Amino acid sequence: MSVFNIASLESILQRDHAAAGLDPLIRLVGLPERVPIAELGSDEGTDISPWMMDVACSMENDFVQLVHELRAVAEGVGSEESLGAPISVVYDAFLWWTLDVVVSLKLNYYTFFPSAASVLSILLHMPLLISQGYVPLRLSAEPRLITLPGLAPTWDRELLYFLRDSEPKAIVQRIIDSALKLTETQTILVNTCYELEPYAIDALQKYENVHIKKSDVRALGPVLPLELLNDNYVVDILYQQGDNRKQEEKECLKWLDSQSPASVLFVCFGSIFTPSFENIIELALGLEASSHAFIWVLRSPPGVTSRDKGFSISMLLPEGFESRTKDRSFIISPPAPQLSILSHPSTGGFLTHCGWNSTLESVSMGVPLIAYPQFADQKMNCRIIVDQWKVGIQLQNDENERLRKEDVEKVVRNLMEGEEGKRMKGKVRQLRDITRRCCREGGSSYTNLQVLVQELFKLSASFTHEADNRVNMEISFLAAE
Numbered sequence: 488m489s490v491f492n493i494a495s496l497e498s499i500l501q502r503d504h505a506a507a508g509l510d511p512l513i514r515l516v517g518l519p520e521r522v523p524i525a526e527l528g529s530d531e532g533t534d535i536s537p538w539m540m541d542v543a544c545s546m547e548n549d550f551v552q553l554v555h556e557l558r559a560v561a562e563g564v565g566s567e568e569s570l571g572a573p574i575s576v577v578y579d580a581f582l583w584w585t586l587d588v589v590v591s592l593k594l595n596y597y598t599f600f601p602s603a604a605s606v607l608s609i610l611l612h613m614p615l616l617i618s619q620g621y622v623p624l625r626l627s628a629e630p631r632l633i634t635l636p637g638l639a640p641t642w643d644r645e646l647l648y649f650l651r652d653s654e655p656k657a658i659v660q661r662i663i664d665s666a667l668k669l670t671e672t673q674t675i676l677v678n679t680c681y682e683l684e685p686y687a688i689d690a691l692q693k694y695e696n697v698h699i700k701k702s703d704v705r706a707l708g709p710v711l712p713l714e715l716l717n718d719n720y721v722v723d724i725l726y727q728q729g730d731n732r733k734q735e736e737k738e739c740l741k742w743l744d745s746q747s748p749a750s751v752l753f754v755c756f757g758s759i760f761t762p763s764f765e766n767i768i769e770l771a772l773g774l775e776a777s778s779h780a781f782i783w784v785l786r787s788p789p790g791v792t793s794r795d796k797g798f799s800i801s802m803l804l805p806e807g808f809e810s811r812t813k814d815r816s817f818i819i820s821p822p823a824p825q826l827s828i829l830s831h832p833s834t835g836g837f838l839t840h841c842g843w844n845s846t847l848e849s850v851s852m853g854v855p856l857i858a859y860p861q862f863a864d865q866k867m868n869c870r871i872i873v874d875q876w877k878v879g880i881q882l883q884n885d886e887n888e889r890l891r892k893e894d895v896e897k898v899v900r901n902l903m904e905g906e907e908g909k910r911m912k913g914k915v916r917q918l919r920d921i922t923r924r925c926c927r928e929g930g931s932s933y934t935n936l937q938v939l940v941q942e943l944f945k946l947s948a949s950f951t952h953e954a955d956n957r958v959n960m961e962i963s964f965l966a967a968e
């Protein structure tokens with residue numbers, strides 16, 4: 488769950504249904520905000536994981552109440568005001584409590600897994616990893632290589648980074664709980680496509696895997712706006728119906744229009760991570776030294792608040808940096824229009840924290856990456872980008888967790904002008920075409936999505952008495968990302 492997503496969900500909820508581009512059969516329902524964003528404190532860079540955990544926990548009662556209300560409306564007033572009682576729930580795997588709730592309410596369900604199939608494989612092997620002493624990951628112990636079906640042997644530090652014993656105990660426990668719940672589920676819908684992760688999906692789906700209970704794992708991603716399947720720059724995909732972009736975003740896209748093809752590096756670290764103040768300085772100096780054009784989505788680091796009187800983003804940057812780079816840079820506050828930027832012909836590279844959505848978006852638009860993973864599943868995603876797909880170069884901090892400007896300059900030059908970058912550009916374009924084919928009619932993800940829709944139709948038909956058998960479902964979005 489991110490502050491951006493809440494904001495955009497709110498704006499969609501407030502907008503006219505048709506203007507939001509939603510099918511009339513889809514209705515968005517918001518749950519009350521029980522843990523206000525304001526409680527995060529005034530530092531923008533505050534670690535929001537505990538807050539996210541509180542939000543996730545706080546949703547359970549409201550969700551149960553929502554199901555009861557929808558049922559009451561369906562039984563009472565009739566079909567004029569209702570699309571019918573809920574029959575099936577698609578829920579985010581990280582909302583671990585949902586499984587028990589939907590089972591107790593006798594609802595059909597599908598579990599949606601928002602990260603890579605490789606990460607799903609790790610979580611489904613949780614009982615094995617616990618019994619063999621790999622989880623929680625003890626940082627003080629000697630590094631060990633782990634081999635799991637469908638995954639290349641990987642150091643425990645990268646495979647299980649999100650389960651380090653240095654993380655708050657409650658958070659590690661929640662991840663373990665979510666993983667154990669996952670092993671009880673029937674159908675898992677994964678935000679990936681078969682062709683991007685065939686080995687991981689085969690190991691989960693096709694082969695005899697003695698370590699895990701067989702779930703029905705279906706890859707139906709990347710879950711992206713359909714417009715991305717066309718080759719066109721999707722400047723206004725999310726805001727087609729209105730003029731909702733903030734001025735800064737419009738200027739950013741206009742600036743991008745004025746740049747040469749594939750010449751701009753996009754620097755953005757998702758909705759949670761912000762580098763430290765010291766690393767922002769090194770990043771800035773490295774970008775400057777590279778001589779390449781860039782768009783940088785810059786937010787305040789931990790301990791610095793932009794709400795202070797007199798604060799300006801310039802205070803985060805080296806002296807004179809903005810004037811020295813003004814002809815080839817655009818600094819924007821989050822959220823930036825990432826999809827539009829990545830699909831713009833002027834964008835030639837993406838420096839990312841390797842969040843799975845950013846990874847899929849970059850690949851779907853044929854943009855090679857500089858991988859700078861930080862936490863959660865990002866180290867695993869980095870291995871997929873760099874070792875498996877070979878569409879990115881890794882950027883690493885030194886042993887003291889300091890980023891070095893020389894390293895930044897080197898990776899940017901390698902990606903934007905070197906032979907390595909050229910090879911990656913070619914490779915990522917192949918992956919883009921493969922990914923888009925998966926999502927088009929007849930493609931693997933399209934087919935899996937079609938099967939899901941057919942199943943929902945069937946379920947609906949067996950529950951509804953309406954003569955026309957129209958789809959009778961209410962979709963509740965429970966987003967944990």
Ligand SMILES: O=c1ccn([C@@H]2O[C@H](COP(=O)(O)OP(=O)(O)O[C@H]3O[C@H](CO)[C@@H](O)[C@H](O)[C@H]3O)[C@@H](O)[C@H]2O)c(=O)[nH]1
Nearest residue numbers: 601602757758759821822823825842843844845863864968
């Ligand atoms: O300025 C911004 C920044 C982000 N985004 C969008 O926000 C999403 C970011 O998602 P992701 O790249 O997955 O990063 P996080 O928000 O950090 O996602 C969390 O959830 C992911 C999915 O489970 C994990 O892979 C990550 O590690 C975890 O940090 C993407 O759709 C971006 O297009 C914008 O539109 N504008």
